[in-house]
Amino acid sequence: MPALPLQDIKILDLTRLLPGGFCSLLLADLGAEVLKVEDTGIGDYIRWAPPYYGTEEQQELGTRSSLYLALNRGKRSVRLDLKNEKGREALLRLVESYDVVLDGFRPGVLGRLGVGYERMREANPAIVFCAITGYGQDGPYTQRAGHDMNYLGLVGVLGLTGAKDGPPVQAGGQIADLGGGALMAAFGVMAALHERRRSGEGQMVDVSMADGALSWLALVAGRYFCDGEVPVRGEQQLAGGLACYLPYEASDGWVSCGALEPKFWAAFCNGAERPDLIEVQFEAPGSDAWQQVAEVFRSRTRAEWKAFNDEHDCCIEPVLDLDEALDSELVRGRGMVVEVDQPEFGPVRQLGAPVKMSRTPADPTRPAPAFGEHTDEVLREAGYTEEEIAAMKESGAAAGPSADAASTFRA
Numbered sequence: 001m002p003a004l005p006l007q008d009i010k011i012l013d014l015t016r017l018l019p020g021g022f023c024s025l026l027l028a029d030l031g032a033e034v035l036k037v038e039d040t041g042i043g044d045y046i047r048w049a050p051p052y053y054g055t056e057e058q059q060e061l062g063t064r065s066s067l068y069l070a071l072n073r074g075k076r077s078v079r080l081d082l083k084n085e086k087g088r089e090a091l092l093r094l095v096e097s098y099d100v101v102l103d104g105f106r107p108g109v110l111g112r113l114g115v116g117y118e119r120m121r122e123a124n125p126a127i128v129f130c131a132i133t134g135y136g137q138d139g140p141y142t143q144r145a146g147h148d149m150n151y152l153g154l155v156g157v158l159g160l161t162g163a164k165d166g167p168p169v170q171a172g173g174q175i176a177d178l179g180g181g182a183l184m185a186a187f188g189v190m191a192a193l194h195e196r197r198r199s200g201e202g203q204m205v206d207v208s209m210a211d212g213a214l215s216w217l218a219l220v221a222g223r224y225f226c227d228g229e230v231p232v233r234g235e236q237q238l239a240g241g242l243a244c245y246l247p248y249e250a251s252d253g254w255v256s257c258g259a260l261e262p263k264f265w266a267a268f269c270n271g272a273e274r275p276d277l278i279e280v281q282f283e284a285p286g287s288d289a290w291q292q293v294a295e296v297f298r299s300r301t302r303a304e305w306k307a308f309n310d311e312h313d314c315c316i317e318p319v320l321d322l323d324e325a326l327d328s329e330l331v332r333g334r335g336m337v338v339e340v341d342q343p344e345f346g347p348v349r350q351l352g353a354p355v356k357m358s359r360t361p362a363d364p365t366r367p368a369p370a371f372g373e374h375t376d377e378v379l380r381e382a383g384y385t386e387e388e389i390a391a392m393k394e395s396g397a398a399a400g401p402s403a404d405a406a407s408t409f410r411a
Contacts, residue, residue: 004031005360009193012037012094013075015104016044018174019132019181019209021071024102026186028074029353029362035098035378036072036369037091040081040399043371046071054345070350073340074366076374079399086397088115092123093382100189103131107142117204127202128192132185136208148209151176155214164234164285180212235284243283243290247319248297254319255297255305264314271312272296342367375400 009032013024021044028034038044047068054064081087092115095101101120103110110116117129134151135141152158152175153168162169188205196202214221219238220231234240244259259265265281274296280289300308302318309316320328326337336354339347353362375398379389392398 002360004363005357007031010098011100011102012098013102015102015132017046019177020102020104022178022182023185025071029364034075036075036077038077038079040079040396047371053348069342069348069368072368073364075369077369077372078375078378079372081397082113082115084397086392086395088113090379090382090398091115095120095123095127100128100130103129107133107137125201126196128189128205130185130189130205130207132181132207134209136211137206148174148176151180151210151213155210156217157213160231160233160236160239162233163240176209176213179216181207181209184212241284243285243293244281246285248294250297250300250302250305252301255302256317256319258315267312267314268316271308338364340365340367370401372399372401
């Protein structure tokens with residue numbers, strides 16, 4: 001197998017749950033060495049989130065949560081107590097030889113423990129420190145708790161999502177966590193690493209999930225800045241406002257109509273033998289013209305509309321349920337479902353890597369680590385002797401593999 005593009009990059013991932021985990025997953029699939037730094041208590045909470053694979057004994061290992069496995073393939077795990085002086089010393093020793101630190105705590109938490117960015121920079125001036133938070137390292141909301149829906153609500157995305165006169169609608173995926181947080185963090189880390197090649201110095205990358213989600217409204221905000229008109233939910237051109245760009249009910253489900261360009265809309269109308277509808281392309285939902293379009297869509301099944309699109313090339317596709325999507329010719333053809341051989345359990349299906357590279361393709365098939373699986377190995381690599389490792393584990397500054405956390409979390 002060819003060398004992976006990021007195999008010379010070493011990342012300390014101090015995050016939990018989704019945004020940081022997905023960020024480091026993207027980088028791990030591309031070859032980065034990702035070390036999960038977990039505490040000596042329950043570690044990354046997502047380890048213990050149902051549903052589980054395997055028997056009860058296998059579940060107790062802390063690597064059987066399907067959610068955990070989906071985010072943590074190809075990584076290693078070390079358990080350190082950052083409230084213990086020896087644990088903090090071990091973290092700083094690791095920082096000396098790593099390239100990137102991912103921080104998912106609220107601003108100031110690592111600083112209060114004595115291992116914040118400034119202290120890490122003393123240990124390694126080239127370190128790239130990426131903090132992923134809800135509201136950023138400064139501003140009025142730095143210490144405010146939040147989740148994906150809160151961020152989307154505060155930056156206007158949630159308020160613009162849904163039908164006119166209906167309630168705001170949550171998306172099926174976590175837009176702020178993944179698009180505003182994980183992707184922006186991966187992008188920021190790569191930019192900082194690239195700049196480091198010139199300067200030799202690292203820097204802090206401040207990623208706010210709210211900021212990132214707001215940036216997804218670039219077109220909407222651009223229009224508002226120009227004409228000053230506040231957009232209304234369900235009336236935006238690309239979010240419910242045009243007859244040519246909507247989901248429609250077919251006779252056995254739903255299809256998406258994305259015939260935004262006139263040539264696609266004309267192809268649809270002519271193919272359906274309704275050339276009279278060409279002139280109503282930009283009518284609003286609820287109008288008489290829209291009712292006629294809706295009737296056309298109800299006249300065929302999803303499969304028939306797929307065949308219609310194959311013939312007429314007009315941007316009409318079935319709206320698939322998840323099981324249908326994962327078994328579709330598109331997903332299979334793009335290699336977006338892979339099997340990971342997870343030790344002590346066997347093959348587990350997961351989503352593949354979304355970025356395809358011609359010479360150095362990603363490797364999304366390496367297994368996820370057990371809780372603290374690599375503690376001894378990592379400490380040896382950092383220069384600790386066997387006696388020092390044993391003393392750290394005895395004092396509670398570090399810990400190896402353990403199932404005790406499962407009962408603690410579930411209690």
